[in-house]
Amino acid sequence: MSYKCGEYRIIAKKALAKDIYSFTVLCPDAAKLAECGQFVHILAPGFTLRRPISICEIDRKAGTLRLVFLVKGKGTAAIARLNEGDMLDMIAPLGKGFSVHEASAGKRVIVVGGGIGVPPMLGTAQHCKDVTAILGFRSYGNIILADEFKAVCNDVIICTDDGSVGEKAIVTAPLRRELEKGDVGAVFSCGPTRMLGAVAELTKEYGVFCEVSLEERMGCGVGACVGCVARIRRGGEEELLRVCKEGPVFNAEEVLF
Amino acid sequence: MSKDLSVNVAGVTFPNPVIAASGTYGFGEDYAPLYPLNKLGGISCKGTTIREKAGNLPPRIAETTAGMLNSVGLQNPGVDVFINKYLPELKSNGNVIIANLAGATIDDYTAAAEKLDATDVDMIELNISCPNVKQGGATWGTTCEGAGAVTKAVRAVTKKPVMVKLTPNVTSVTDIAKAVEAEGADCISLINTLLGMRIDINTRRPILHNNVGGFSGPAIFPVAVRMVWQVANAVNIDVVGMGGVTTWEDAVEMMMAGAKAVQMGTAIFTDPYSPLKVIDGLEKYMNDNNISSLSEIVGTVRPW
Numbered sequence: 001m002s003y004k005c006g007e008y009r010i011i012a013k014k015a016l017a018k019d020i021y022s023f024t025v026l027c028p029d030a031a032k033l034a035e036c037g038q039f040v041h042i043l044a045p046g047f048t049l050r051r052p053i054s055i056c057e058i059d060r061k062a063g064t065l066r067l068v069f070l071v072k073g074k075g076t077a078a079i080a081r082l083n084e085g086d087m088l089d090m091i092a093p094l095g096k097g098f099s100v101h102e103a104s105a106g107k108r109v110i111v112v113g114g115g116i117g118v119p120p121m122l123g124t125a126q127h128c129k130d131v132t133a134i135l136g137f138r139s140y141g142n143i144i145l146a147d148e149f150k151a152v153c154n155d156v157i158i159c160t161d162d163g164s165v166g167e168k169a170i171v172t173a174p175l176r177r178e179l180e181k182g183d184v185g186a187v188f189s190c191g192p193t194r195m196l197g198a199v200a201e202l203t204k205e206y207g208v209f210c211e212v213s214l215e216e217r218m219g220c221g222v223g224a225c226v227g228c229v230a231r232i233r234r235g236g237e238e239e240l241l242r243v244c245k246e247g248p249v250f251n252a253e254e255v256l257f
Numbered sequence: 258m259s260k261d262l263s264v265n266v267a268g269v270t271f272p273n274p275v276i277a278a279s280g281t282y283g284f285g286e287d288y289a290p291l292y293p294l295n296k297l298g299g300i301s302c303k304g305t306t307i308r309e310k311a312g313n314l315p316p317r318i319a320e321t322t323a324g325m326l327n328s329v330g331l332q333n334p335g336v337d338v339f340i341n342k343y344l345p346e347l348k349s350n351g352n353v354i355i356a357n358l359a360g361a362t363i364d365d366y367t368a369a370a371e372k373l374d375a376t377d378v379d380m381i382e383l384n385i386s387c388p389n390v391k392q393g394g395a396t397w398g399t400t401c402e403g404a405g406a407v408t409k410a411v412r413a414v415t416k417k418p419v420m421v422k423l424t425p426n427v428t429s430v431t432d433i434a435k436a437v438e439a440e441g442a443d444c445i446s447l448i449n450t451l452l453g454m455r456i457d458i459n460t461r462r463p464i465l466h467n468n469v470g471g472f473s474g475p476a477i478f479p480v481a482v483r484m485v486w487q488v489a490n491a492v493n494i495d496v497v498g499m500g501g502v503t504t505w506e507d508a509v510e511m512m513m514a515g516a517k518a519v520q521m522g523t524a525i526f527t528d529p530y531s532p533l534k535v536i537d538g539l540e541k542y543m544n545d546n547n548i549s550s551l552s553e554i555v556g557t558v559r560p561w
Contacts, residue, residue, distance in 0.1 A: 219327065
């Protein structure tokens with residue numbers, strides 16, 4: 001697996017919601033290699049460890065990657081202070097993405113995103129054909145990327161915890177409804193661990209192929225330090241596999257939530 | 258002018274004094290997409306044990322001010338996989354390779370050392386200082402008897418140069434250093450990580466699942482310099498310095514304290530190119546100061 005490391009120019013910056021920012025980064029060499037569901041490892045100025053951020057959109061023609069991230073702590077706050085024109089120190093692309101090519105052949109795909117797990121599902125939706133998106137947010141003020149999803153999906157179902165927009169539900173309610181229709185070939189998902197666990201359980205019940213993108217505290221980001229492992233059952237045996245290398249996307253049935 | 262940066266540590270020639278530290282560089286393959294690994298002075302490979310080891314449950318990583326904690330717990334595929342899968346390619350590409358060896362019992366150490374003795378690894382680094390495993394690791398390295406016993410046993414089964422990696426989590430690191438020297442160590446590397454802890458104040462849980470872990474990074478550099486200086490003055494064998502080395506100035510400082518070479522780890526996570534920047538910086542330093550061999554600066558600190 002090949003990746004690049006260097007300083008790349010931020011050519012567009014946008015605030016999408018409270019504490020959520022979008023960077024478009026000019027990085028032709030990295031964009032050429034990138035696949036949806038992979039991530040980039042960003043140096044927050046002044047910090048020891050980089051921050052893993054999932055890739056939201058890939059534009060190989062323009063040579064750009066779009067990154068949408070949440071300010072969670074001091075490190076991501078330092079990244080958010082960078083502006084259009086500034087250089088971003090980035091290792092990219094990293095990890096294993098979603099199996100969009102193998103899994104979606106001919107059948108409907110559902111992408112399920114929760115909160116800051118929504119952005120990587122946009123690029124994933126763009127790489128599939130017949131797509132339904134189910135997106136969960138806390139409230140109306142947290143909704144991001146809805147129009148972009150509507151542009152590429154046949155159907156976009158929005159849920160909020162408080163019912164302020166769309167259904168007052170968690171994503172598994174509409175997911176069960178969609179799976180009932182029996183025409184779904186694959187489900188791809190990213191979001192809070194509890195949500196992913198519920199999505200995994202549901203897709204197993206319906207016998208539908210499902211991949212989930214996991215998150216873990218990360219060191220090197222390239223596989224060397226073995227810091228970011230997840231509990232995975234593969235071939236009957238439990239293993240601790242690297243989220244940065246064997247993941248972040250895993251077959252949902254293999255993940256021990 | 259291009260300079261000869263090579264250094265000799267316990268009879269092994271490294272093309273330059275910048276070595277990737279064990280546990281931070283895997284078996285090299287993860288950084289191969291960026292640059293030829295043989296640009297480094299050498300690689301101290303991921304700590305291996307006689308049998309495969311699963312390591313600790315996550316989270317294993319926590320950031321700190323100017324550093325980090327880890328509690329990986331020596332997850333590795335076992336010494337046979339290292340020898341058969343990784344070592345041949347590393348050696349055929351001209352890398353100077355240090356095998357880092359850990360164990361729970363003396364028999365674990367000697368069984369793996371016997372296997373390594375039959376390979377073309379350049380040096381064996383004894384990890385008697387891992388803070389993240391309950392059995393073995395640091396329990397050997399915290400007493401003169403334990404450190405001496407492992408060194409003696411491994412010394413008896415291999416002709417390879419043996420480097421013993423010391424833990425800073427002891428009262429007197431110089432006593433341990435003298436003990437391993439007396440039992441036949443060819444050189445000493447230090448410091449391994451300092452034992453540390455972080456707590457999530459919202460959940461009141463330690464960030465690391467192992468509760469405690471090894472503290473590394475720029476924050477520990479002064480501790481490392483102090484211990485390298487003390488050990489270099491206490492023994493007659495070579496010393497390799499590590500602990501927070503990030504810049505070429507750090508490398509020079511470590512060498513002036515008494516290290517013949519340095520190892521870098523956490524700095525590579527911040528900037529994968531940092532070892533190459535240190536090598537370039539050292540070359541410029543030699544040119545600027547008319548130094549023809551880095552051995553000229555080793556141990557040249559002038560204490561007050």
